[in-house]
Amino acid sequence: MQPTAEPRAARAALSFPQQQLLFFDQLSPGSTTYNAALATRTHGELDLDALRAALQTVFERHEALRTVLSWQDDTAHQTVLEHWSAEVPLVDLSGVEAGMREPELLRRAREHALQPFDLSRDLMLRTTVFRLAPDDHVILFGAHHIAFDAWAVEVLYRELAEAYDARRGGRTPALPALSAQYRDFAAWQRERLAGPFLERELEFWRRQLAGAPTVLRLPTDRPRPAEQSFSGATHRVELDAMLADGVRTLCAERNVTPYMLLLSAFATLLYRRTGQDDILFGGPMANRQRADIEPLIGFFANTIVVRAQLQGNPSFGELLERVKDSVLASYEHQEVPLELVVDAVRPVREPGLNPLFQINFRVRVGQLPTFTLPGMRTEPVDVDLGLARFDLALELQLLDDRFVAEFNYNRDIFDAVTIERLADDFRALLEQVVAAPGTRLLSFALDEPGVEATPARVASIRGARAAR
Numbered sequence: 001m002q003p004t005a006e007p008r009a010a011r012a013a014l015s016f017p018q019q020q021l022l023f024f025d026q027l028s029p030g031s032t033t034y035n036a037a038l039a040t041r042t043h044g045e046l047d048l049d050a051l052r053a054a055l056q057t058v059f060e061r062h063e064a065l066r067t068v069l070s071w072q073d074d075t076a077h078q079t080v081l082e083h084w085s086a087e088v089p090l091v092d093l094s095g096v097e098a099g100m101r102e103p104e105l106l107r108r109a110r111e112h113a114l115q116p117f118d119l120s121r122d123l124m125l126r127t128t129v130f131r132l133a134p135d136d137h138v139i140l141f142g143a144h145h146i147a148f149d150a151w152a153v154e155v156l157y158r159e160l161a162e163a164y165d166a167r168r169g170g171r172t173p174a175l176p177a178l179s180a181q182y183r184d185f186a187a188w189q190r191e192r193l194a195g196p197f198l199e200r201e202l203e204f205w206r207r208q209l210a211g212a213p214t215v216l217r218l219p220t221d222r223p224r225p226a227e228q229s230f231s232g233a234t235h236r237v238e239l240d241a242m243l244a245d246g247v248r249t250l251c252a253e254r255n256v257t258p259y260m261l262l263l264s265a266f267a268t269l270l271y272r273r274t275g276q277d278d279i280l281f282g283g284p285m286a287n288r289q290r291a292d293i294e295p296l297i298g299f300f301a302n303t304i305v306v307r308a309q310l311q312g313n314p315s316f317g318e319l320l321e322r323v324k325d326s327v328l329a330s331y332e333h334q335e336v337p338l339e340l341v342v343d344a345v346r347p348v349r350e351p352g353l354n355p356l357f358q359i360n361f362r363v364r365v366g367q368l369p370t371f372t373l374p375g376m377r378t379e380p381v382d383v384d385l386g387l388a389r390f391d392l393a394l395e396l397q398l399l400d401d402r403f404v405a406e407f408n409y410n411r412d413i414f415d416a417v418t419i420e421r422l423a424d425d426f427r428a429l430l431e432q433v434v435a436a437p438g439t440r441l442l443s444f445a446l447d448e449p450g451v452e453a454t455p456a457r458v459a460s461i462r463g464a465r466a467a468r
Helices: 018-026 046-062 100-112 150-169 180-192 195-208 241-254 256-273 316-332 338-343 416-435 454-468
Strands: 037-042 067-072 077-082 090-092 125-133 136-145 230-240 278-285 302-307 359-365 377-381 394-400 403-410
Touching: 018 077, 018 180, 018 338, 037 100, 046 125, 046 150, 077 180, 090 230, 100 125, 100 136, 195 302, 195 316, 195 338, 230 416, 241 256, 241 394, 241 403, 241 416, 256 278, 256 302, 256 316, 256 359, 256 394, 256 416, 302 316, 302 338
Parallel strands: 090 125, 278 359, 359 394
Antiparallel strands: 037 136, 037 377, 067 077, 125 136, 230 403, 278 302, 394 403
């Protein structure tokens, strides 16, 4: 059944993702945990009027950006604002002393992006332009996750660029008509995830996660606080092209995806650090199986749980087959919202801990979406909001010439040096995996926490593989 446009009722039911984030917002009013920031630097003449008009076009096309949530008779509803104004304030930093301009930009951008959203009245996308010079600007998009996911970034960038160019050229934007809106998805999702279908899906997850430990006892630098502050930091490292090529080659040899291989390697590292041979990971899925919702901005993404079972000290190749089976099974049942899986599995709750899993894992292949405007050179700007939704999250981007690995971690329990050491160990382990995938997990040269494989030991493993 395809989601199709419904009659425009004043109020509509929430999707499961909206419902979950509204619940979190009620638990912690004013929280910025689900704020997101995207920033692009433009070099050239920026037409602010064209940018404002382009944003107006995007807001008109995508109801999710102007949807507010309210309560009536103990039931939450979503309502699309018919009267609204998408303002684009200009912050002029050109008068700031040259040596202080960049730090001031990042400070102000972070400050703007961390402004709380009132889900009952605010637009879910805010745009601010920072002027550093007449031909040097930074465009900041601050969004709330309740109306935005990773897929939506590419939609926003593509449509905004086309609408901007059209405004500058005095023409109508060449954008396809949308046959559905987010509220149509919400109604379709509610109808689909009910009755026997939902029960069959939940039964899968009960079987899939039966007996799995729902807490990973990763050694921490400090005791865990009773309440999560979501204070985080990110450690970014680049891995060379030779290692990226090795991963691609091994994936082709074993008929697996980079996600499966890299998750297996990360699971091995965590096994070696914790001694725990059954580990649950979370991972985002686009959850856009229907063509009608592919071109929409909104929060469609779901989080699936992947189980890595490392019992019996298998070889890495054997573990890879286990993880492959687990990933494929989870993919087949990715529609069920995580909160319903949690309710079905009923894990033991502990203060300050995410239920089911505390480690998030993600792999992207190729370049991330970039925002480009005609006639200008643009480049992304990293605005670190200092947030962490998990104990540890690893995001890997596999590019043609290198790997980029970002370790986002909870600063309440981890020191920066601990995560840096973990990143070094991951690199060393991955080198060994690529060189000798037949090695048993306990035989990789990571004998003690914080002890990384030396180049000599890695070389000897590669030599042994070549001799075979």
